[in-house]
Amino acid sequence: MSAVPSGARDAVLKFYFGPMDCGKSTLALQMNYNHARQGRRGLVLTKHDRSGGPKVTSRIGLGRDAIEVEDSLDLVRLVTSYGRVDYLICDEACFYSIEQIEQLADLVDEHGVDVYAFGLASDFRSVMFPAAQRLFELADEVCRLQVEVLCWCGRPGQLNARVVGGVLVRTGEQVVIGDTGEAPVRYQVLCRRHHRSGELGEGTPAAI
Numbered sequence: 043m044s045a046v047p048s049g050a051r052d053a054v055l056k057f058y059f060g061p062m063d064c065g066k067s068t069l070a071l072q073m074n075y076n077h078a079r080q081g082r083r084g085l086v087l088t089k090h091d092r093s094g095g096p097k098v099t100s101r102i103g104l105g106r107d108a109i110e111v112e113d114s115l116d117l118v119r120l121v122t123s124y125g126r127v128d129y130l131i132c133d134e135a136c137f138y139s140i141e142q143i144e145q146l147a148d149l150v151d152e153h154g155v156d157v158y159a160f161g162l163a164s165d166f167r168s169v170m171f172p173a174a175q176r177l178f179e180l181a182d183e184v185c186r187l188q189v190e191v192l193c194w195c196g197r198p199g200q201l202n203a204r205v206v207g208g209v210l211v212r213t214g215e216q217v218v219i220g221d222t223g224e225a226p227v228r229y230q231v232l233c234r235r236h237h238r239s240g241e242l243g244e245g246t247p248a249a250i
């Protein structure tokens with residue numbers, strides 16, 4: 043990969059964050075489409091997509107094959123192996139390792155690759171994911187997405203709750219995808235008030 047030409051604009055690292063269902067993957071796919079249409083060459087990366095495969099899929103039915111970001115994947119090595127890469131779309135970036143976020147910054151600064159990262163900011167406890175925190179610290183621009191995802195009460199949804207067996211839980215592994223085997227796990231977007239109180243809007247009791 044050639045050095046960044048002098049006089050070119052600096053590449054950028056942008057982080058778009060929001061709760062589940064706010065359209066992050068939809069925007070990621072749209073962003074890829076827009077850049078590709080301008081003749082730019084990009085890669086689409088994801089981790090733990092809802093489809094369970096190496097794909098970016100959105101809740102409204104769009105989808106595209108993607109590269110799965112395994113824990114051992116070196117993103118600088120990946121990108122430089124492709125020859126020319128102008129931009130990266132990094133969906134579910136909250137699940138990447140901190141080291142991989144540093145690699146994204148290296149790609150921006152040393153290889154002139156624009157990086158558009160999408161992900162959750164905080165986990166089911168309302169605690170920030172380490173990778174999201176690093177993105178907040180390093181990104182040139184951070185944008186909160188709020189595509190009218192609402193709590194059951196009608197307030198803006200901000201936080202992701204983990205619901206196990208119908209009850210909001212506040213302890214457990216930071217990343218749990220799908221069922222644990224013992225009880226069905228699901229996630230629900232709540233406003234801050236109801237995330238803190240644990241009310242799920244179905245007449246269920248408060249959190250354990």
Ligand SMILES: [Zn+2]
Binds near residue numbers: 195196236
């Ligand atoms: Zn609410």
